[in-house]
Amino acid sequence: MAGGLGQGTGKSARTYAGLGVPLILPAWLIIGIFLVVPILIMLVYSFLTKEFRGGVIWEPTLAAYDQFFFDRGLFGDEPPKIEWTYILIFWRSIWQAGLATVLCLLIGFPTAWFIATRPPNSRTIWLFLITVPYWVNLLIRTISMKFLIRDNGPLNQWLLDAGLISEPIHVINTATAVQLGLFYSYLPFMVLPIYAAVERYNFALSEAAADLYASRWVTLTQVIIPSVKPGIIAGCILVFVPSLGAFLAPDLLGGAKNFMIGSLIEEQFKGAAGNWPFGAAAAMILLTMVLIVLIFYARSQARGAR
Amino acid sequence: MPDGNGTIAVDIDNVTKRYGDFTALRDVSLAIADNEFFTLLGPSGCGKTTLLRCIAGFEDISAGAIRLYGDPIAELPPNRRPVNTVFQQYALFPHMDITRNVMFGLLRLGKSESEARKRAGEVLELVQLTQFATRLPAQLSGGQQQRVALARALAPNPKVLLLDEPLSALDLKLRQAVRLELQQLQHETGITFIFVTHDQEEALTMSDRIAVISDGRVQQVGTARAIYEEPNNKFVADFIGETNLIDVAVAAIDGATATCTLPGGAQFTCPAASGAHSGQGHLSVRPERVSLTDPAQAPLSGTVSRLIYLGTDMHVDVTLADGETVTARVQNSADTTIPEKGQTVGLNFEAGAARLLVD
Structure with a gap:
């Protein structure tokens, strides 16, 4: 019986394997044309010479990367010093994205837990409510937030009227505003994967922990969190990676002083001031950093599965 | 109560449990003796698992009292009751190896890492799983997982061990073997066992005494022989044999x-x-x-x-x-x-x- 079942499964697996190639071809084509090829173009462009008013000249050079990391003076003839400008922008981006990830986790985990522990019918409603804001374009939502948090915006007005503050809280064009924007934009990307993990969590494990004298805190840290870890990691990646390259929130809420990588890259491809090879180089450096994060994730997953 | 010295281990005193309009337990009173293998037997939905969960502390009782060796425990949270549970689906911690699973309760009780490891080794030897000590639960068979669950619950040396249909997930042959092992283990450890099952054969072969439960009430309490030969009411006569x-x-x-x-x-x-x-x-x-x-x-x-x-x-x-x-x-x-x-x-x-x- 068991043997027969096993053989049956083997046979159908082979059948599907045969069908697989033609079926998966469209997916490979789309990934190839719209993902791999553009990245290769970026990679090539990052090693080319810039053309003024946009575009490239087909002369290979390391100038873009050199410009990113080194300062050789106004005329390019001084001994190289470390160029901190762009490293600082990257550092600020990593810091902002990391902070957004931590905040999303702190708020998103309890939210996901709350939804996953409701009766099945009302879970659907809560999940629906979480996704409602996404029916509106991110650009419009970010602009709305800008109006909300302005010095003379409704939030400050309300606090003033309520007598809670005596002068408007200045948030717009600060790092805090950028953080607020990132947090708001990517919170659902934290909630949804954690929700999926908590929904699969076996609540008998919490009872077993309590039965074995564990306090609520120990149950949370030693049983629940390790059990839903894949959801937490997925949520962190889904928040961290887009936050790192975000340009809407820093552009619209942060002003000139809170420049992030996304805005830096965007500017290089916009208008006459652009520098395509430099933008491509910055994008490749960003991509490398994201890949390093993802490799760490894959490693930890492989360890967990072993 | 063959080995009993007269001490009452668990005293269930007029316990009632209501969920809204539904009454799961009605005025249940049972006195379970020290060192007894006591079985709660009944069809599914009769309230036997609810009663076990009330003793473990996973459910609050609506009325009555539960005493453990004289001390009232109904108000205590589960992590402060000196009883341990073997869960129906075992509820082993999937991310911990077998030894860490067994050590879990010991560490919570303040035992040092080395003490806990030593005790875990002893208990794993008792259930003959020493060679699987470093495996993860998912790498074991159902029967082995069941023994890990047993080892984990026995490790803190509880005064009372609660077993919630622990054999129901095993196949028939294994079930019969584990029955004997469980009975032997109870004799060796001297721990009071409260065993929940819907399987009358299991109840008749293993228990010192059986409480037949139906519709949230205790129908009859007695030895296997008394229940079979001197049933009190239609339900007991019909349900047993x-x-x-x-x-x-x-x-x-x-x-x-x-x-x-x-x-x-x-x-x-x-x-x-x-x-x-x-x-x-x-x-x-x-x-x-x-x-x-x-x-x-x-x-x-x-x-x-x-x-x-x-x-x-x-x-x-x-x-x-x-x-x-x-x-x-x-x-x-x-x-x-x-x-x-x-x-x-x-x-x-x-x-x-x-x-x-x-x-």
């Missing part, structure tokens, strides 16, 4: 003896369960206590309506004049005469084999 329930008119009850009229008019005197009353009632007679005789001399007679051959014995269904069916279990031996279908036969049983039940 097979029985014939014969409608009778009860003429009189004198202490523990009832005089009643069998269908067909014969007068019959037999033991009565306490609480049985005169009027209409039911006699319980086990099929193996019914013998086939000459219709002229028997208290009951009818026609053979069905014969079921079972090898070692045979089930003979006899339909009485009023349409009721009584089953006799006839031993298959050299001098047995097997009746024909349609033949008129007499049914006989001793007074001691029948029992008037509480309806």
Whole structure:
């Protein structure tokens, strides 16, 4: 019986394997044309010479990367010093994205837990409510937030009227505003994967922990969190990676002083001031950093599965 | 209470548990003795698991009290009750290896890492899983996982071990082997076991005493033999083993003896369960206590309506004049005469084999 079942499964697996190639071809084509090829173009462009008013000249050079990391003076003839400008922008981006990830986790985990522990019918409603804001374009939502948090915006007005503050809280064009924007934009990307993990969590494990004298805190840290870890990691990646390259929130809420990588890259491809090879180089450096994060994730997953 | 020294381990005192309008337990009172293998037996939904969860602390009780060696525990959270549970689906921590699973409770009790590791080793040896100590739960078979669950619950040396249908996920053969192991383990450790099951064979073979539970009430408490041979009411007689329930008119009850009229008019005197009353009632007679005789001399007679051959014995269904069916279990031996279908036969049983039940 068991043997027969096993053989049956083997046979159908082979059948599907045969069908697989033609079926998966469209997916490979789309990934190839719209993902791999553009990245290769970026990679090539990052090693080319810039053309003024946009575009490239087909002369290979390391100038873009050199410009990113080194300062050789106004005329390019001084001994190289470390160029901190762009490293600082990257550092600020990593810091902002990391902070957004931590905040999303702190708020998103309890939210996901709350939804996953409701009766099945009302879970659907809560999940629906979480996704409602996404029916509106991110650009419009970010602009709305800008109006909300302005010095003379409704939030400050309300606090003033309520007598809670005596002068408007200045948030717009600060790092805090950028953080607020990132947090708001990517919170659902934290909630949804954690929700999926908590929904699969076996609540008998919490009872077993309590039965074995564990306090609520120990149950949370030693049983629940390790059990839903894949959801937490997925949520962190889904928040961290887009936050790192975000340009809407820093552009619209942060002003000139809170420049992030996304805005830096965007500017290089916009208008006459652009520098395509430099933008491509910055994008490749960003991509490398994201890949390093993802490799760490894959490693930890492989360890967990072993 | 064979090994008991008279101490009550768990005293369940008029416990009621309500979920909104639904009453899962009604005034349940049980005194479970120290060192006893006590089984809560009943069909699914009868409240036996709810009672176990109330003892463990996963459910609050609506009324009554639960005492553990005299100390009230109903108000304590589960992590402060000195009882441990073997869960139905084991609930092993999937991300910890077997040793860490077994060490979990010990570490929470403040044992050092090395003490806990040593004790885990001892318990794993007891359940013969030493060579699997570094595996993850998912790498073990169902039977092995069940033993890990047992080891994990035994490691802190609880005063009382609660077992929630721990054998139900195992296949039949393994289940029979584990039954013996469990019983032996209980004797070796001297820990009071409270065992929940819906399987009467499991209950009869393992327990010192059994509480039969139905509809949130305790129907009867006693040894396996008392429950089988002296059932109190229709539910217990019918749920444990097979029985014939014969409608009778009860003429009189004198202490523990009832005089009643069998269908067909014969007068019959037999033991009565306490609480049985005169009027209409039911006699319980086990099929193996019914013998086939000459219709002229028997208290009951009818026609053979069905014969079921079972090898070692045979089930003979006899339909009485009023349409009721009584089953006799006839031993298959050299001098047995097997009746024909349609033949008129007499049914006989001793007074001691029948029992008037509480309806």
